[in-house]
Amino acid sequence: MNPWLQQLVEQILATSWLEWTAVVLAIGYLVLAAHQSLWCWLAAGISCVIYTQLMFGAKLYMEAGLQVIYVLLAGYGWWQWRYGKAQIDAQQVSALSWRFHVLWCVVLAVLAAALAWTLQTFTDADAVWLDSYTTVYSLFATWLLTRKQFANWWYWLVIDAIYVYLYSSKGFVITGGLYGVYLGLVVYAMWQWRVGAHGASAQEQQCSSSG
Template identity: 65%
Template sequence: MMTFLVELGEQVAATSFLEWVAVVLAVIYLVLAAHQSLWCWYAAAVSCAIYTHLMFAANLYMETVLQLIYIALAVYGWWQWRFGRGSTLASEVRSLSWQWHLAMSLVMAAIAAVIAMLLTAYTSADAVWLDTYTTVFSLFATWLLSRKQFANWWYWLVIDSVYVYLYASKGFVVTGALYFVYLILVCYAMWQWRITEQADKGAAAVAR
């Protein structure tokens, strides 16, 4: 226990100001997304922009590319929530069928498998399969969020649970703890979206 606390303290002390800003903005992004606020995409874009700088400075070029993709998704999500299908409340968005989710999950799994095999063959990357699958499905879940599909939160429950294990097993205690906080926020977002849905249905019933 003492070793864990010492390691945690060392990692907290070693965390730069910019990284803390990125982390705080990532948390704000989830809280705002839970309330279906358009501002969540601004927080996401700035957080990812900071991570892009940090990853590039650390010579983590694949992570840099990933953060750039997240910025593009933040712009897309903002546009969808402002002008597209996400411009209405999530309760008004038609849910996609379980057959669609099954088919897309199989497609995402196949894409992740191909990428993982290529990384295994041509790089010395560690934890390739877990890292690749979480990355591919994270991008997919973010796209679902941009469309205000409630199912995105179910994907995030699984993804963030895997991230807690992945980062903790690699010694990134603070990051693992952050993803545990994300898990709590995902549960909060699910609860908040359901409350909004019930309130919207109640208002519609009264209007009739």
């Protein structure tokens, strides 16, 4: 057997049941989110509790902290989709301007750089730059999802591609593979939300014609 393939098989076999559980729930979260199901936030919350433990053990402290905040965001997202403005369909939510995204991308880049420098200087954290940038932008993308902003999926395309490398390099092969699957699921979610938007638009036109 090819040495690389053999190592991959060994790492997969060594994957803990906790990581497998988190992976399954994380996939469920994204599939449910693609269909704008409220239950996506429950799957996300449980998955993130598990990943908090795994990331802390791997000394990815920013990722561990990110998972804790994800749990809180899962609660916030559930409330928003159930009772807040985001309880309506995504196609009915007003899109944010490009100026909003440019401003926040700059602010988040500065914040991530400051976090990376702090971790590199005062802790034994590993992969601090990738860890910090993916953490900061993941929080922003998740917040956009809680508001049912379509732009969240564009951010996730970039973030998930980076996560494939980050997790795989730290030995979390299954989780790295999860983010590879995520890339496909993000494309699916984008298509699903667009289909919903076109369907709603066609229905509105039909109602207008009938009227």
